[in-house]
Amino acid sequence: xxxxxxxxxxxxxxxxxxxxxTCRASQSIGSYVNWYQQKPGKxxxxxxxxxxxxxxxxxxxxxxxxxxxxxxxxxxxxQSEDFATYYCQxxxxxxxxxxxxxxxxxx
Amino acid sequence: xxHLVQSGPELKKPGASLKVSCKASGYPFTKYGFIWVRxxxxxxxxxxxxxxxxxxxxxxxxRFLGRVxxxxxxxxxxxxxxxxxxxxxxxxVYYCARVSGLITADYYYGMGVWGQGTTVTVxx
Numbered sequence: 001x002x003x004x005x006x007x008x009x010x011x012x013x014x015x016x017x018x019x020x021x022t023c024r025a026s027q028s029i030g031s032y033v034n035w036y037q038q039k040p041g042k043x044x045x046x047x048x049x050x051x052x053x054x055x056x057x058x059x060x061x062x063x064x065x066x067x068x069x070x071x072x073x074x075x076x077x078x079q080s081e082d083f084a085t086y087y088c089q090x091x092x093x094x095x096x097x098x099x100x101x102x103x104x105x106x107x
Numbered sequence: 108x109x110h111l112v113q114s115g116p117e118l119k120k121p122g123a124s125l126k127v128s129c130k131a132s133g134y135p136f137t138k139y140g141f142i143w144v145r146x147x148x149x150x151x152x153x154x155x156x157x158x159x160x161x162x163x164x165x166x167x168x169x170r171f172l173g174r175v176x177x178x179x180x181x182x183x184x185x186x187x188x189x190x191x192x193x194x195x196x197x198x199x200v201y202y203c204a205r206v207s208g209l210i211t212a213d214y215y216y217g218m219g220v221w222g223q224g225t226t227v228t229v230x231x
Contacts, residue, residue: 034217036152043202043224044144044152049217056219087152091214095168096142096154 002026002090006099012107019075021102023088028068032092035064035073038101039084047086048073078104109133111203111222118228124191127225129203136184137161140206142218143177143188145199153199158186161209193229200224 003026013019023033031051036044046055051071052064061076075082083106088099114128129141143155156167158177165177176189186203202225204218 032215034214036217043204043221044218045221046217046219049219050215055217089152089217091217094154094157094166094212096214098152098154100151 001095002029002092002097004088004090004097004099006086006088006102008102009100010103010105012105013078014107015078015080017078017107019078019082019104021073021086021088021104023071023073023099025069025071025090025092029090029092031067032090033064033071034089034091035062036087036089036098037082037084038087044087075104109205109220111205111220113201113203113222113225116226116228118230119193120231121194121229123193123229124189125193125197125227126187126189127201127203127227128185128187129222130183130185131205132184136181138209140208140212141177141179141186142204142206142212143175144202144204146202146224147196147199150199155188155201157206157212159208159210159212160186164210166212195229198227198229200226 005024035048038044048064065072085101085103087101110132112130137160140159142157158165160179174191179186203222205220207213
């Protein structure tokens with residue numbers, strides 16, 4: 001199974017901050033990575049697919065860099081609605097696996 | 108508008124079976140497959156498996172083999188996930204999500220449509 005390791009597991013930030021979340025795959029997965037945002041009590045929401053493509057309706061302050069084994073999700077100017085937990089997920093092979101999540105909290 | 112609506116919360120005893128449904132609307136049902144993902148309390152996301160609505164092909168996670176069955180009913184645009192021999196660590200929110208691909212799943216584009224989740228509690 002491909003392991004997806006996210007860091008940090010949590011962070012505190014203020015509105016307007018630049019936030020970065022990293023995800024490392026245990027083997028090369030090319031661009032087969034997706035990112036989700038999840039708010040408490042809600043289903044995950046697809047943010048980015050195929051490593052760097054924004055899903056419909058996702059604001060351009062979200063972006064992803066990387067390929068192979070290392071990926072970085074950046075939120076350029078954190079907004080109040082961005083406080084949530086973020087997950088990376090590899091789509092290279094089954095079983096699909098997710099990172100452990102990064103909780104973005106208000107400082 | 109595309110919607111996935113799941114069945115309601117469940118309280119089950121250890122050893123019992125569970126069946127969660129996921130009804131799709133707003134698109135041609137057999138154009139997409141489904142996955143099931145669960146999330147234990149305060150935990151991350153775990154993929155359980157995939158089913159094709161086109162031909163019923165399935166791909167289950169190894170850890171659920173023998174305990175899980177996913178089915179699809181094209182007459183009601185509904186997919187079901189049955190989990191047998193429940194244990195306390197099966198307590199989780201179970202989600203269905205739509206995925207591209209007819210005969211095999213195509214996960215490259217991610218899962219953009221999710222059900223609202225079904226809370227399952229396993230307790231004696």
